Amino acid sequence: MTGDAGHRASRCAVRPATATDLPQLAAVESAADRLFDPVVDTSLWGEPPSGAARAAEPGFLLVAGDPVVGFAHVLVLAGDAPHGVKAHLEQLAVHPDHGRRGIGTALVEAVCAEAAARGFDRVTLRTFADIAWNGPLYARLGFTELVPEPAWMAPMLDAEERIGLPQSGRRVAMVRHLG
Numbered sequence: 001m002t003g004d005a006g007h008r009a010s011r012c013a014v015r016p017a018t019a020t021d022l023p024q025l026a027a028v029e030s031a032a033d034r035l036f037d038p039v040v041d042t043s044l045w046g047e048p049p050s051g052a053a054r055a056a057e058p059g060f061l062l063v064a065g066d067p068v069v070g071f072a073h074v075l076v077l078a079g080d081a082p083h084g085v086k087a088h089l090e091q092l093a094v095h096p097d098h099g100r101r102g103i104g105t106a107l108v109e110a111v112c113a114e115a116a117a118r119g120f121d122r123v124t125l126r127t128f129a130d131i132a133w134n135g136p137l138y139a140r141l142g143f144t145e146l147v148p149e150p151a152w153m154a155p156m157l158d159a160e161e162r163i164g165l166p167q168s169g170r171r172v173a174m175v176r177h178l179g
Contacts, residue, residue: 012065012070012101012102012103013064013065014107015063016060016061016063017061017071021051021068021071022050022051022055023050023052024067025048025051025068025071026051028068028069028071029048029071029091029093030048031096032070032093032094032096033045033048033093034096035096035099039131039168040128040168040169041164041167041168044164044165045163046163054073057073058077059076059088060074060114061073062107062110064103064106064107065098069094069095069097070095071093072111073089073091073092074090075087075090085120086120086122087115087118087120087122087124089108089111089124092104092107092125104137108138112178115178116179121177121179122175122176122178123175124146124153124173124175125138125173126153126156126171126173127171128168128170129171130169135174138174138176141176142176143174143175143176144174144176145172145173145174146175149173153173
């Protein structure tokens with residue numbers, strides 16, 4: 001990126017992902033995952049899913065930059081009453097070469113705006129509670145810890161357990177109420 005403010009804004013504007021963006025997502029996520037290496041055994045995670053696999057799931061994908069330097073993947077999950085359909089931020093990734101520039105924050109804000117526009121009253125997520133660019137970041141962006149964790153998150157907890165995430169630090173569910 002250059003120092004030109006107009007160029008920076010156009011490179012990092014958040015927008016819906018297109019078919020040409022999808023092949024770039026796994027590389028962005030893989031690079032972002034390297035940030036966890038000092039605190040988490042990321043070898044347990046395996047390779048990130050392809051952008052096409054993410055796009056095939058119910059929900060939406062937002063990207064920042066062209067080429068893509070960050071993305072957010074929101075799953076739309078069906079649930080039983082009283083929980084109903086939910087917007088769940090499944091993944092937020094920003095390439096480390098573009099970190100600390102507000103891209104992650106812009107993606108989260110765009111996720112919340114898009115979820116609200118689609119009629120959702122909240123966005124949920126699961127994250128590490130104490131890693132600075134996880135729980136504390138989301139707390140600054142208006143998310144609060146969801147206690148007790150809802151039963152519909154049980155499959156996510158099981159998946160996290162299978163790959164050893166709880167051994168790397170406390171995991172929490174968080175929610176941001178919209179509107």
